[in-house]
Amino acid sequence: MIDRKKAGASAETEESLMDTRIIVVTSGKGGVGKTTVTANLSARMAMEGFKVVAIDADIGLRNLDVVMGLENRIVFNMVDVIEGSCKLPQALVRDKRVENLYLLPAAQTRTKDAVSKEQMMDLCESLRGEFDFVFIDSPAGIESGFQNAAVGADEALVVATPEVSSVRDADRIIGLLESFGKRSINLIVNRVRPAMVRSGKMLGVSDVMEILAIGLIGIVPEDDSVVVSTNKGEPLAMANLTPAAKAFEKIAGRILGKDIPLQDIDDLDERGFLVSLKKIFGRRGGRY
Amino acid sequence: MGFLDRFFRRESPRKSAKERLQLVLIHDRADISPGTMEMIRKDIIHVISNYMVISEDGIEMDLERDGKSVALVASIPVLEVKRGRGREGVK
Ligand SMILES: Nc1ncnc2c1ncn2[C@@H]1O[C@H](COP(=O)(O)OP(=O)(O)OP(=O)(O)O)[C@@H](O)[C@H]1O
Ligand SMILES: [Mg+2]
Numbered sequence: 001m002i003d004r005k006k007a008g009a010s011a012e013t014e015e016s017l018m019d020t021r022i023i024v025v026t027s028g029k030g031g032v033g034k035t036t037v038t039a040n041l042s043a044r045m046a047m048e049g050f051k052v053v054a055i056d057a058d059i060g061l062r063n064l065d066v067v068m069g070l071e072n073r074i075v076f077n078m079v080d081v082i083e084g085s086c087k088l089p090q091a092l093v094r095d096k097r098v099e100n101l102y103l104l105p106a107a108q109t110r111t112k113d114a115v116s117k118e119q120m121m122d123l124c125e126s127l128r129g130e131f132d133f134v135f136i137d138s139p140a141g142i143e144s145g146f147q148n149a150a151v152g153a154d155e156a157l158v159v160a161t162p163e164v165s166s167v168r169d170a171d172r173i174i175g176l177l178e179s180f181g182k183r184s185i186n187l188i189v190n191r192v193r194p195a196m197v198r199s200g201k202m203l204g205v206s207d208v209m210e211i212l213a214i215g216l217i218g219i220v221p222e223d224d225s226v227v228v229s230t231n232k233g234e235p236l237a238m239a240n241l242t243p244a245a246k247a248f249e250k251i252a253g254r255i256l257g258k259d260i261p262l263q264d265i266d267d268l269d270e271r272g273f274l275v276s277l278k279k280i281f282g283r284r285g286g287r288y
Numbered sequence: 289m290g291f292l293d294r295f296f297r298r299e300s301p302r303k304s305a306k307e308r309l310q311l312v313l314i315h316d317r318a319d320i321s322p323g324t325m326e327m328i329r330k331d332i333i334h335v336i337s338n339y340m341v342i343s344e345d346g347i348e349m350d351l352e353r354d355g356k357s358v359a360l361v362a363s364i365p366v367l368e369v370k371r372g373r374g375r376e377g378v379k
Contacts, residue, residue, distance in 0.1 A: 164309050171313055200300030207306045211313065 022124050022134040024153035028169030030140030032161045033190040036226055038137035039067040043235035044252040046101035050132035053102040057149035058139040059114060062106035069233025070103050079107035082119045097238055112145040124152025142176060155184040161191045162203035167211060174214055186217035193222045216262060218251035220244055318351050318358045341368040
């Protein structure tokens with residue numbers, strides 16, 4: 001297995017061998033890619049050899065199961081675990097395609113009021129030592145659903161698309177996460193369309209960064225392969241290397257502490273290649 | 289950006305999106321909590337008191353939003369200006 005950071009160990013008992021990192025994926029605005037990011041990072045991390053559970057905290061509007069392609073194997077859900085109707089291992093859906101990947105589904109016929117902050121906190125704590133990574137897919141909004149999703153997490157990934165409303169909501173979410181005392185908050189800019197940025201039609205990653213002023217951990221281009229993978233219920237990491245798949249691989253690497261430079265995607269073309277003009281210019285420009 | 293846009297110095301959608309965002313965030317972020325406002329108030333009283341005697345009860349302080357900007361507007365009744373306390377006198 002790949003080297004695990006030993007920092008911040010919570011080994012109270014003999015058997016808690018793993019330093020579990022609990023990461024909430026959130027955004028404020030709906031439909032910007034939280035579920036997509038959760039599914040793909042979870043799959044990527046499992047493929048890197050880590051033991052991962054993806055939690056769908058969007059109670060009443062569950063989606064992570066279909067995006068991960070595990071909807072047919074759900075028996076129990078998170079609310080059953082919290083209410084004691086089943087044990088945690090019974091509710092975990094194991095992915096048969098990738099070793100060490102599990103889903104804890106949301107309840108579909110309940111509302112977000114079915115769980116409290118304390119219960120979510122307990123659930124998260126019960127996962128410590130059992131998994132390397134816990135990714136929590138947050139519902140949109142800033143109300144109790146989001147707060148429940150965030151309460152037990154150590155770290156947060158904020159997803160935003162380069163649009164005024166999305167960046168504005170991300171700013172609000174970042175403020176809330178900071179007020180909750182989250183230490184590590186990083187940004188993923190999703191659905192970037194470099195050609196539109198270059199022609200001045202849309203916000204670029206640099207603009208978003210300048211405005212939000214938090215750490216940028218990844219840039220995911222607009223990519224049809226995301227739609228295809230969602231339709232098939234097969235996370236990108238499991239199939240071919242599309243630009244979005246590569247983006248998720250890099251984000252996973254950065255979460256693991258690898259030093260993977262962030263390209264200025266505003267200079268990339270649709271397929272993720274450096275625009276040739278810039279390439280030529282760069283070569284001429286002394287640095288070779 | 290097209291030739292005509294550039295010729296007429298029309299703003300690109302990218303630029304206007306950025307400007308609109310910056311503006312809307314000034315307003316969003318200026319939603320300062322009463323606790324923070326109280327801390328600012330105390331700090332202001334502390335600084336001004338080095339130079340003059342002020343009426344703490346009479347202080348009015350608020351954030352005023354006006355189109356493109358947000359201003360912290362304070363009205364502080366001065367009761368007495370202290371003599372011989374210039375800038376250098378303050379420690
Ligand atoms: N990089 C991308 N390229 C193309 N399509 C994308 C990309 N990211 C997300 N999408 C599409 O956008 C839609 C919304 O994505 P997703 O469900 O992940 O958002 P969400 O933030 O979880 O939404 P909700 O707030 O409803 O939970 C989906 O149809 C998804 O396939
Ligand atoms: Mg979702």
